[in-house]
Amino acid sequence: MEIILNNRPESIDGYNKITVKELLELKNFTYKMLMVRLNDTTIKRDEYENTFIKEGDKVAVIHLMTGG
Numbered sequence: 001m002e003i004i005l006n007n008r009p010e011s012i013d014g015y016n017k018i019t020v021k022e023l024l025e026l027k028n029f030t031y032k033m034l035m036v037r038l039n040d041t042t043i044k045r046d047e048y049e050n051t052f053i054k055e056g057d058k059v060a061v062i063h064l065m066t067g068g
Helices: 020-026
Strands: 002-005 008-011 017-019 034-038 041-043 052-054 058-063
Touching (some): 017 020, 020 052
Parallel strands (some): 002 058
Antiparallel strands (some): 017 052, 034 041
């Protein structure tokens, strides 16, 4: 499966579709404060297990940081 992940082409072998949760685990996104956008739509954390990424989708995983 070919997707765009953080503005780069990415090949996800062995999947026709994958959940947001599976993608985050597969790509080792472990930072606690993440924002995920799928095709320019923000996905809520409680929807990660039920939201599927398909061939050609555009995914952005954004690390949120605090500071001062």
